[in-house]
Amino acid sequence: MSDQRWTETLYASYGQSFRVDEILFEHKTEHQHLVIFDNAQFGRVMALDGVVQTTERDEFIYHEMLTHVPLVAHGSAKRVLIIGGGDGGILREVCRHKDVEHITQVEIDQAVIDMARQYLPSHSDGAYDDPRANIVIGDGFDFVQTTDQSFDVIISDSTDPLGPGEVLFTKDFYAGCQRCLNPGGILVTQNGVAFMQTDEVANTAVRFSKLFQDWHFYSAAVPTYVGGIMAFAWASDSPTARQTSLTELRERWQATGIQSRYYTPEVHAAAFALPAYLQQAIKQ
Numbered sequence: 001m002s003d004q005r006w007t008e009t010l011y012a013s014y015g016q017s018f019r020v021d022e023i024l025f026e027h028k029t030e031h032q033h034l035v036i037f038d039n040a041q042f043g044r045v046m047a048l049d050g051v052v053q054t055t056e057r058d059e060f061i062y063h064e065m066l067t068h069v070p071l072v073a074h075g076s077a078k079r080v081l082i083i084g085g086g087d088g089g090i091l092r093e094v095c096r097h098k099d100v101e102h103i104t105q106v107e108i109d110q111a112v113i114d115m116a117r118q119y120l121p122s123h124s125d126g127a128y129d130d131p132r133a134n135i136v137i138g139d140g141f142d143f144v145q146t147t148d149q150s151f152d153v154i155i156s157d158s159t160d161p162l163g164p165g166e167v168l169f170t171k172d173f174y175a176g177c178q179r180c181l182n183p184g185g186i187l188v189t190q191n192g193v194a195f196m197q198t199d200e201v202a203n204t205a206v207r208f209s210k211l212f213q214d215w216h217f218y219s220a221a222v223p224t225y226v227g228g229i230m231a232f233a234w235a236s237d238s239p240t241a242r243q244t245s246l247t248e249l250r251e252r253w254q255a256t257g258i259q260s261r262y263y264t265p266e267v268h269a270a271a272f273a274l275p276a277y278l279q280q281a282i283k284q
């Protein structure tokens with residue numbers, strides 16, 4: 001048995017460690033270090049620059065919550081934009097919504113898509129071949145500033161705000177998203193592990209409060225985004241989408257016919273309840 005270990009370096013004084021059972025892919029340049037390895041507990045793990053991006057065993061929690069919460073709350077989304085998300089997990093979940101007619105995904109790096117299709121095939125699970133999916137290799141920040149398309153739901157599945165992912169947490173990026181949201185549209189973004197990265201949540205709150213009529217956060221615990229609950233940011237000019245009643249959520253979810261492993265209408269409604277330390281952090 002291998003005794004090689006991989007340790008996350010996202011935080012200076014604390015980090016989870018995995019036994020590396022087999023390295024399947026490694027790409028190391030001056031700027032980037034991407035690794036995919038097998039681990040008995042979490043299956044295949046993909047890490048970028050010392051940060052776990054996704055694992056086979058717990059990815060469903062993150063991908064279901066970042067997809068079904070905005071889509072079910074919207075209720076009639078036809079056009080969806082995904083920023084990042086090269087592993088295909090979000091695309092897979094969006095494709096499960098039969099009423100969605102068009103999906104644009106803007107991923108900066110074709111290599112991430114190719115690698116994920118090869119080494120993490122259950123993430124996209126064929127979604128890259130869905131005729132509704134339109135894949136753009138490019139910069140998500142530029143896309144939202146310049147596109148003449150508009151969308152009902154925008155999902156930002158980014159890395160942490162370090163390096164190339166940083167622009168996807170700026171006020172200008174959020175303003176770009178607002179620019180290409182249809183009336184009643186919803187933007188959701190991954191916003192870091194709330195306890196470990198509380199400043200990220202606080203910063204987004206300031207930026208959203210200047211732009212959107214309604215904004216808030218919701219959460220889910222994803223084991224390999226270690227340190228407690230992951231925060232997802234929510235922004236919309238619809239004051240009501242976030243307040244959709246449980247009865248309505250149940251009806252809509254049942255109508256999709258989707259079999260989920262984490263998302264339920266009850267989890268959806270409860271996910272917007274925030275612990276007091278977060279309420280304080282986002283208070284304007």
Ligand code: AG3
Pocket residue numbers: 010051052053054085086087088089090157158159160190192193197224225226
């Ligand atoms: N994107 C979010 C990774 C966040 C990890 N960061 C952390 N633990 N704070 C993952 C891409 C999944 N499609």
